[in-house]
Amino acid sequence: MNNEKQANDDIINVDGLKKRFGNVKAVNGITFQVHPGEVFGLLGPNGAGKTTTIKVLLGLLEQDEGIVRVLGLDPLKDDVLIKQKIGYVSEEPQIYKALTPLELFEFIASVRGLDGAQVTAKAKEYMESLGAFEYLNRNIATLSRGNKQKVQIVSALLHDPVLLIMDDPLLGLDAKTVKVVKEVIELHTKSGGAVIFSTHVMEVAQELCHRIGIINKGTIVGMGTFEELRKQADKAGANLEDVFLRLTEQDESVNAIIAKLRESFNHKEKRA
Amino acid sequence: MVGKKTSLYSIASKVRDEAFLEGQLQFAGSNQAQVLDRLEKNKNVTRRQQLFLKSIYGVLLGVLPIVPLYVYFQVTDLLAGSMIPVEILVFISVMLLVVYFGMVSMYLLVLGVQSVSGFMSGEAFEWLEVLPIPRKDLRKIAFIVLWRAFDIPIMAVVAVFPVLMAVVTGEIIVFLACLVASILNGLFLFCIVVLISEKFNRILKGGETNSRKASAIRVFAMLGAVIAMSSTGLVINMVMQSMGSIIASFAILQDASTVNLLISLIPFPFAASFLVTFAILPAGTGSTPLITSTLVGILILALLAWQLYRRVLAKLRNITSHEARTAPGSVKESAEPVVMRDIKPVPPVKAYTRKDLASITRDFQGAMYLFMPIVYPFVIFLPALQGLRMITGVDLFVFAMLMVAMLVVMDAGMLVAGLLGIEDSGGSIIASLPVVPRDQAKGKLKIMCTVQLISSLLPIVLAAGVPEAIPLVIFFVGYCPVSVTVVMVTFAVKVRLFGKMRYKYVLDEAIVERKALKWVAILAIDCAILGGLLFLTVLVGPTIGTTGIAVMIAVVGIAGIVLVLSILNKMFPEMRAK
Numbered sequence: 001m002n003n004e005k006q007a008n009d010d011i012i013n014v015d016g017l018k019k020r021f022g023n024v025k026a027v028n029g030i031t032f033q034v035h036p037g038e039v040f041g042l043l044g045p046n047g048a049g050k051t052t053t054i055k056v057l058l059g060l061l062e063q064d065e066g067i068v069r070v071l072g073l074d075p076l077k078d079d080v081l082i083k084q085k086i087g088y089v090s091e092e093p094q095i096y097k098a099l100t101p102l103e104l105f106e107f108i109a110s111v112r113g114l115d116g117a118q119v120t121a122k123a124k125e126y127m128e129s130l131g132a133f134e135y136l137n138r139n140i141a142t143l144s145r146g147n148k149q150k151v152q153i154v155s156a157l158l159h160d161p162v163l164l165i166m167d168d169p170l171l172g173l174d175a176k177t178v179k180v181v182k183e184v185i186e187l188h189t190k191s192g193g194a195v196i197f198s199t200h201v202m203e204v205a206q207e208l209c210h211r212i213g214i215i216n217k218g219t220i221v222g223m224g225t226f227e228e229l230r231k232q233a234d235k236a237g238a239n240l241e242d243v244f245l246r247l248t249e250q251d252e253s254v255n256a257i258i259a260k261l262r263e264s265f266n267h268k269e270k271r272a
Numbered sequence: 273m274v275g276k277k278t279s280l281y282s283i284a285s286k287v288r289d290e291a292f293l294e295g296q297l298q299f300a301g302s303n304q305a306q307v308l309d310r311l312e313k314n315k316n317v318t319r320r321q322q323l324f325l326k327s328i329y330g331v332l333l334g335v336l337p338i339v340p341l342y343v344y345f346q347v348t349d350l351l352a353g354s355m356i357p358v359e360i361l362v363f364i365s366v367m368l369l370v371v372y373f374g375m376v377s378m379y380l381l382v383l384g385v386q387s388v389s390g391f392m393s394g395e396a397f398e399w400l401e402v403l404p405i406p407r408k409d410l411r412k413i414a415f416i417v418l419w420r421a422f423d424i425p426i427m428a429v430v431a432v433f434p435v436l437m438a439v440v441t442g443e444i445i446v447f448l449a450c451l452v453a454s455i456l457n458g459l460f461l462f463c464i465v466v467l468i469s470e471k472f473n474r475i476l477k478g479g480e481t482n483s484r485k486a487s488a489i490r491v492f493a494m495l496g497a498v499i500a501m502s503s504t505g506l507v508i509n510m511v512m513q514s515m516g517s518i519i520a521s522f523a524i525l526q527d528a529s530t531v532n533l534l535i536s537l538i539p540f541p542f543a544a545s546f547l548v549t550f551a552i553l554p555a556g557t558g559s560t561p562l563i564t565s566t567l568v569g570i571l572i573l574a575l576l577a578w579q580l581y582r583r584v585l586a587k588l589r590n591i592t593s594h595e596a597r598t599a600p601g602s603v604k605e606s607a608e609p610v611v612m613r614d615i616k617p618v619p620p621v622k623a624y625t626r627k628d629l630a631s632i633t634r635d636f637q638g639a640m641y642l643f644m645p646i647v648y649p650f651v652i653f654l655p656a657l658q659g660l661r662m663i664t665g666v667d668l669f670v671f672a673m674l675m676v677a678m679l680v681v682m683d684a685g686m687l688v689a690g691l692l693g694i695e696d697s698g699g700s701i702i703a704s705l706p707v708v709p710r711d712q713a714k715g716k717l718k719i720m721c722t723v724q725l726i727s728s729l730l731p732i733v734l735a736a737g738v739p740e741a742i743p744l745v746i747f748f749v750g751y752c753p754v755s756v757t758v759v760m761v762t763f764a765v766k767v768r769l770f771g772k773m774r775y776k777y778v779l780d781e782a783i784v785e786r787k788a789l790k791w792v793a794i795l796a797i798d799c800a801i802l803g804g805l806l807f808l809t810v811l812v813g814p815t816i817g818t819t820g821i822a823v824m825i826a827v828v829g830i831a832g833i834v835l836v837l838s839i840l841n842k843m844f845p846e847m848r849a850k
Contacts, residue, residue, distance in 0.1 A: 058703050062774050077775050080706040080847065088704030095701050098631040098638075104701070106615045110623030111705050120615040134610050139634070152700060165704075 010069075011036055011163050011194040012057065017066035019052055026052040028218035029066070034163075039185060039195040041209030043202075045248055049218040050198045051091065054167055057196070058088060071162065084112065087156030089169040091198075093148040097141035101127070101151045104140065105158060112159050119158055126154040129184075130177050146172040153181060164188060164195045170204060182208060206240040214247050222247040280409055283400070284416035289318050290396035291417060295386055296321075329383045330424035332504050336375055337433040340450075341440060342512050343368040344552050346519065351553065356523055358557055363528035364519055365549040366535070366542060371511055371518075373541035376429060377461050382496030384465035385472055387421050392470040394591030401594055410592040418466070418588065430458045441552065449551030453544035456573050460540055463580035470587055494639055495647075502651045529559070536565040539576050543569025620708065624715025631694045632719075641690020645683035645723050649730035652679050664740070666813040669821050672744050673751075673809060676731065677802040680755045683727050684762040684798060685791075687720045692766060692779055702780065710844035712779050713767075717840075720759050728755040743818055750822035753829025754805065758798050760836040765794045767843065777843045801832075 012034035019027040027049040034040040044050050055061040057070055059079030068075055070082045096104060102123070109119040127133040132150040135143055140151060149172050156164060164185070170178050185195055185208060199205050205212060206226060214222040214229070222232045222243075230236055233246040245251040296318075347365045350356055356364070396417070400410060419426075433454050438447035475485050522528075536546045546566040550558050558566070618626070632638035656675050663671050732748045735741035769790040771778040781787075805828060813821050 055703075060703055076773075080708060083704060083706035086704070088700065090700040090703065092700070094699035096627065096631055098634040099627065102612065102615070103627075103630065106617065107623050107627045108701070108705065109615050109617040111620050111707065111711075113620075114617060116614060116616050119617070120612070123615060124612055133612075136610050136612055155701065156704060 013069040015067040018064045025218050030220045032213045034194050034196055036192050036194055037189050038210045039189055039197050039208050041205045041212035042198045044215035048215045086163040087161035089152050089156045089166045091167040093152040095152055100137050102136045108155055122158055129180050162193055167198045202241040216248040280413055284413045287396045288417045288420050292322050293318050294395050326424040330428040333425050334428040334432045337436045339372040359529045360525050362549055363532055364522045366545040369545035369548055370541050379500055380461045380465055382500050385469050386493045388466055388469040392473040397592050414588045414592050430454045446551045449547050453548050456577055457544050460577040463584050466584045532562055533565050537569045539569055539573035543573050620711040621714045624712050625718050641686045644686050645727040648679050653731050653734045669747050669818055673806055676751055680758050681798045683724055684759040688762045688766050691716045708847055709778055713844050721756050724755050724759040728752050746822045750826035753826055753833055757829055757832030764840055765797055
């Protein structure tokens with residue numbers, strides 16, 4: 001009974017998710033939950049299945065097997081209802097480049113049916129906070145990657161979402177903006193919202209995430225708080241990077257590469 | 273491992289590719305992602321496009337010398353058979369040649385700007401500057417790149433005219449005069465193209481890429497190139513047809529000797545026209561003062577071309593130097609304070625329409641999809657009107673129907689491909705928004721049907737100028753519902769084949785397999801519908817007459833609209849987010 005209630009309260013509930021592309025098993029039976037007020041880190045090497053998982057959560061891809069519920073709803077059937085309550089920041093900021101940020105916010109407000117005055121105030125506040133206000137009337141195509149990312153982050157926040165899905169959101173941002181975005185994430189979770197956060201920067205994940213799921217070759221190889229992951233990897237006192245490399249079975253190959261590089265550099269020094 | 277030193281020519285070919293891509297990205301505006309996507313799919317696409325465009329431009333510029341050849345025949349006819357005074361004849365010949373040189377300059381400008389603009393940003397040299405390449409070699413590379421950006425068209429401009437004239441007249445003096453005129457005018461015009469391209473480049477790369485100026489430049493380049501490519505034959509034909517009236521209006525002049533003396537001093541395009549005129553007319557035609565003033569004009573043209581060439585060299589020095597490119601004043605920053613107006617949400621359908629219109633009109637390739645259906649009626653119907661004059665009755669309608677069918681299928685394909693293709697650039701936004709496909713579809717259909725309707729109504733305007741084609745007006749009006757049906761069918765089939773998901777249809781390409789085959793199927797369905805209608809017309813046309821055909825087509829079209837709307841209604845059911 002308690003488990004059932006917990007499942008209903010979960011913001012995200014994924015159970016035995018499988019997705020394949022042809023012969024490739026992109027996701028092979030993963031299970032995880034994201035609770036209210038939590039930042040859940042989804043970490044994994046390139047091609048591990050993180051983005052596929054996120055796309056299934058957004059209803060952009062159909063799963064082959066498994067149950068997926070976002071805010072208690074099926075993303076395939078109820079994607080419109082779900083998307084009213086979530087904000088999404090993708091790894092690559094694919095936002096309409098022909099528009100200016102202001103025009104983009106107007107488009108988003110129109111599709112989401114937001115109040116004009118409120119959304120104007122929010123857009124102004126967020127753009128100023130992220131140091132992108134001066135680019136409001138510039139064509140998005142002309143903005144740098146970092147500024148495009150800022151526009152994307154603001155786009156995801158305009159409607160006060162319950163759930164934020166962020167795929168490497170800090171990529172290309174300067175230190176000041178990174179600090180501000182981290183603060184936004186913290187404030188969001190403190191107010192009861194949840195975040196699913198994917199990144200390749202282990203320090204950021206260690207600092208931000210309450211729980212972490214490490215995915216490798218389509219399966220979850222470690223899950224829990226940072227301390228729990230240390231225990232799972234049998235790496236007491238290690239940082240998340242070392243824990244991650246152990247759990248994804250990359251530690252030995254990394255050590256071999258480093259040893260080879262050192263040898264090569266030593267050889268050059270001798271030649272000089 | 274021993275490295276082999278790469279030749280400057282080989283380095284230049286890499287820079288040329290980079291410069292071409294830079295130009296494409298500048299003129300693509302918001303559509304940059306699609307340009308890069310094409311490159312990702314096929315790494316040779318840049319080279320192929322360069323060669324293709326250069327060859328097409330070369331052919332267009334190589335065809336233009338038909339005009340001076342026609343001038344030659346006109347002038348020799350006038351010389352043989354009329355009593356026109358020599359100075360008037362010289363004046364007429366010069367004026368007709370000025371039309372040719374004017375056409376060459378327009379074509380060079382329109383076609384050259386896009387080819388050269390990307391190169392003038394200098395960005396292709398950014399990486400080269402960090403490599404151990406001497407500065408003088410960088411300039412040599414810049415020369416090679418600039419030349420190769422427009423080599424075929426320039427060779428066509430310089431070589432075809434003198435060779436053609438020499439072949440027809442068989443006179444070496446005509447060849448030499450035309451060659452001098454071509455080289456000087458070609459150099460002069462190419463330098464102007466380079467300098468204008470550099471100015472355009474600054475605007476396109478400046479702070480406000482979305483400014484009116486930048487958009488105007490994109491539209492100018494786009495429409496200019498499209499019109500130039502699609503209507504050269506038509507333009508040449510019109511110019512040659514209007515020569516008779518030009519000759520007639522100038523032939524009544526009493527005296528042109530003073531005017532000749534004055535305008536022969538104007539270096540471009542008059543001096544070279546006088547030079548060619550003297551070569552094609554019999555020796556001793558021109559008076560000594562006129563020949564002298566022509567030579568002075570040619571000298572001024574040579575000096576001007578040389579001066580412009582030196583300015584181009586200076587620009588080349590600048591673009592190969594990061595320091596010169598980034599010197600104070602070289603980049604114009606917008607000093608206007610940022611003003612945030614209030615965000616005013618509109619109903620979703622209106623928001624999609626606005627967004628689609630902004631996306632498609634602010635980029636080069638997107639705008640092509642929207643403007644081409646407006647250009648096609650001119651390209652298809654203007655030449656066909658000549659044929660229409662010879663046919664009457666039901667045959668006239670059948671002939672017109674074939675023309676319109678071609679137009680409608682091309683328009684529908686372009687509009688659907690263009691408007692559904694623009695969603696690619698906003699993938700993240702569409703993924704996160706509560707998109708109701710019905711609203712999205714409505715927004716796009718509004719634009720498609722409007723443009724399709726305008727394109728179908730344009731033939732009425734064109735036919736109105738031809739008395740024999742007046743009966744067709746009723747046919748074109750009757751055909752409008754069919755045009756709208758076809759674009760809606762194309763849209764529905766495209767979504768059915770590319771966007772079928774488990775619980776709904778989406779406008780994005782969810783199923784990307786067998787793309788080419790699916791498009792063939794889409795166009796085949798369009799052709800089958802129009803073919804069926806044509807068959808019906810041939811079958812019952814003789815019985816019901818022309819008015820009956822128009823009414824029948826209109827009824828079939830309206831029934832088609834109702835049917836497709838009901839299909840679309842099922843594909844995109846009413847659905848509102850709570």
